[in-house]
Amino acid sequence: MSTYPLSAKLRGAARTSQSATLADLRTTYIDWSYLAIGAIGIALGLALAYLTYALRASTLITALGTVLAYLLVGPALLDRADCVAGFAPSLPALRTVAAAAVSGWKELLTTTPPVTADGPLLAVPFILGLVAAALSLTLARRVRAAALPLAAPLLLLGGAIALGTRSHAPWSATGLATAVLCLSWSALRVRRVQPTAADGSRRHYKPIAAIVVLCIAAAMAALAGPLLPGSDPQNRAVLRDRVLPPLDLNKYPSPLVGYRKYTRDANELWDQTLFTVTGLPVGTPVRIATLDDYNGSVWGATNRAGAAAFLRVGSVITPDAADAVAAPGPTSTVRITIARAYASASDIDVWLPTAGSVTSISFTGADTRQLAADLRYNVASASGVVINGLPAATTFTLHTDLTAPTYSAAPPPYGPPDLTDGFGAQFASRAATWAKGASGLSAQLQAIATYLRTTGAYSDGGPGETQYLPGHSMFRLSGFLNGAQPVGDDEQYAAAYALAANSLGMPARVVLGAIPESDGVVQGKDVHAWVELHVAGGAWVTVPDTAFMPDSTKKPDQEPPQQVQDAAAAPVPPPNAAHPPTTDKETHATHVVPGPLPPGTGGSLAWLLNLLMRIVRFLSPILAAAAIYGAAYALKARRRHRRRTSGPPVSRYSAGWRELTDYARDLGVSVPEFGTRRVQALALAAYDLADLAWTADVMVFGPTDPTTHQAAAYWKRVDEARRAMARASRRHRRFLATLSLRSTLASRARPDAAEGGTP
Known part of the structure; x- marks a missing residue:
């Protein structure tokens, strides 16, 4: 040492x-x-x-x-x-x-x-x-x-x-x-x-x-x-921008799908207390969930690597500068208490109600440590998820910036929309029709909102209006868009307006939230859906639901609107069958029970084929390694056979000695490439090959030519010496010798090999 x-x-x-x-x-x-x-x-x-x-x-x-x-x-x-x-x-x-x-x-x-x-x-x-x-x-x-x-x-x-x-x-x-x-x-x-x-x-x-x-x-x-x-x-490239967080939001239902339970006619959560807020100015909205992607069936939240990810949080939350929700302002302290009705709603119980741009979140109560460990927060969408749900009576405190971002007269988009599969593009012709030739992106967005508010009607599927189904899949929105009169509630209007904005090049997302009453209580009737636009500078500005929705007292025409396709609008295809249904009605409508396979189709052997495919996939790395090892072994075995049988007997003596030196190189021994056989035998003194080197020299340079039987006997000694070399080496060296390319490279470097002399 x-x-x-x-x-x-x-x-x-x-x-x-x-x-x-x-x-x-x-x-x-x-x-x-x-x-x-x-x-x-x-x-x-x-x-x-x-x-x-x-x-x-x-x-x-x-x-x-x-x-x-x-x-x-x-x-x-x-x-x-x-x-x-x-x-x-x-x-x-x-x-x-x-x-x-x-x-x-x-x-x-x-x-x-x-x-x-x-x-x-x-x-x-x-x-x-x-x-x-x-x-x-x-x-x-x-x-x-x-x-x-x-x-x-x-x-x-x-x-x-x-x-x-x-x-x-x-x-x-x-x-x-x-x-x-x-x-x-x-x-x-x-x-x-x-x-x-x-x-x-x-x-x-x-x-x-x-x-x-x-x-x-x-x-x-x-x-x-x-x-x-x-x-x-x-x-700057850092690992946290390349790591995809482990939280899988796909296992949680989209909270927008269940919007109808907050409406009056559903009579479920309309008059039920969801949570109570203190410390929030009157009229300030509370965000429940931010839904930033549309897959053809639902608006849902995404969990992307980098800043737009749901991550664990410490005692301080730093909003990302590129995805700021609000301009910097004074910090307010807001306290929220979850009620039993909110905790029992399976589609929203995991979502943490927030307000403004949050800088810290702290829980109080017996489950403080567990709730803090389950919390994941997205600074880009200003929304949080508690992965195991919020129990009733949970109280938490937000330190937040309630300053609202400013909305300019003609806001340019922050960047291009990135909806899944580009579903917003299917609304381009409809958005152009609603905009009625307005010039400029801001004017077009205003014209679309005005059209929906003035032309549309409100319905939550109450008595006499059961034909207006819930949901916001492409199938549901096709009737909403192409009918003579748009009819729906917050769910359909917010989903359609956000898709229309994306089709014009303005990134938009849907927010499910509520505006508390003057006493801070939030009931089901206070829940609404609005749209946020991503404008230059990184801020998300709010388009309230009142800007694109008609008043709830405006009912649809007495005659149900005919589902007539507008000639000026592009047809909207039905949703992909791979997407999950948005309501129980759609589930029963689209579910098909397959019948038994006809005789002779091989259904009885399907399990065996599936089992064999799984075995092959499991063993594929081992089979690939075995194939590589077998190919290398076969190539060297073929080379050894050619050296043993090709050419006159005298050349087989030279080839036999070369087989020993090549095997020694593959075992990791340094052998002079252009030295004489005696010099090479000295380098291989540990294997005692001097007699074989002397025999090869005598037969190659002797006065008489050897016979075939003499060459075969010499190769038997070569095989015995080769096995002795293998026994003297460690097991892993013997394994690597088969895969080694040292002997191949050395043989190419020899002049006689290049001239095509001895194999």
Whole structure:
């Protein structure tokens, strides 16, 4: 084991450089307490690596010690509540830290920054510091390469940046500090590991030259840094923008589909209290769910990677600048209490009512910890989901900015719409008809809203109006759009207006919410659906339901509107059968029970075919690997057969010796390519092949030609020697020898092979 002294000054420089790299996580955590945890990990890793080196233990012991140190020290730092006496690890605490080592990275990347610096989320800086410190000191003690130990802090720096955020941070200062520390450490290590003779005059000039070079490099970095790729925070590539959150919103029904239960004629939740709000100015809307995509059947919420994702939240929520809901303003405190009717509604019980642009959410009560763990919040849509639902009597407090965004006279869109399958395009002709030649996007949107409000009628399917079905699938909206008179409630009007806006190039989404009464109580009758438009600057501006909906007292014509297709409108196809139905009526209308298969169709063997396909899919990686190994084995077996049988007997002696040297190369032995057989036999002295080399030389250069029987006998000895070489090698070397290309490349490099001499 090599020993290379490392002074306390060098260890301090290494520890400082690794702490500087961990500082790049400061935009991820809410305060600097995470850095103390990372520093403990660095100190522990350095102590562990030094101890195992001093005891002359192997690197495997260092690795096992690192894992053991994490399990013993981690509970006191990450889960003190479950520790014995607050610091001794217990079984629950060990389970927590073990799970944090596996899933902590995902939880950190799927939590809205800044993250609260407590609990299992601190496992990431602790593990980074522990592993990087142990690896760097282990390399510094056990290898001679001067710069190789710097790989650990550089990888740590890259990991800290990748796990960070797109928020502005002085990366150049951190990078410069890391570079100076690493270069200084490397220079001192070179002088210790590889001392060189130098006169006194040159010894004084070297530090000055190094300082000058560093100053020049720092100046160039400061000037060129803003021009380099990734300098713009909005274009910086970080892992949290590439990670798709695990929350699957498809398992929750769209809350807009069940809108009719809030209407008077449904007599379900019309007069039932859903929740109570305090601290909210009169007339301020409360958002229940934001639905930003349409799949042909329903408007639903999406969970996309990056800022538009439902993520865990800490004690502070930072709205994304590119998807701001409201302009900055004073923060208000709003308290909301969930009632039994809201908790029992299966389509909305998971949605957290919010108002404005939320900056923090805190629960009160017995289930505070569980509710906080189940909460996922989307800063782009300003909506939250509690994955296991909100129980009755749940109370939570919002710190929120209630400033409403301004709506200009002619707002340009923020970007192109991105609805699934482009369903908004199917409304283009209808939107053009409703706009009646209005010029400009703002005028067209206003004309469409005016047409729907003045021409349409309101119906929630009450007595005498049962022909107006609920739902907002393409099948339902085709009757709403193409009839002589649009008839429906908030569900159909909001869905149609949002699709029409998207067809004109204005990104739009549907919001299900409510406007509380003066006493803060929200009942079913207070629930409405409105539309939000994404305008330039990133703000979502509200188009209230009163702008595009007729008054609820305006009933449809006595004669039911005929479902006549407007000649000026493009036909709207029925929904894709793959999309789920929106109502029970549509479910019974579209469901078809397949009959039994006719005789002779092979239905009785379908299970066997399905089983075989599953087995093939499961074994496909193994079969592919076996196919590659078998092909390599067959090619080398064919080459060996050609060498044994092709050409005159004298050439078979040369080919037999070449078979031995090629097999040795495949086993990883270095054999001179152009040396004589005796030189090659010396390189293969471990296998005792000198007699076979001498026999080949005698037969090739002797006065008489060998016979076929003599060549066959020589090849038997070659086969025995080849088996002995295999037995003397390890099992994995024998396996890799079949896949090795060394002998193939070596044979191509030989002059005789190139000339087509001996096979």
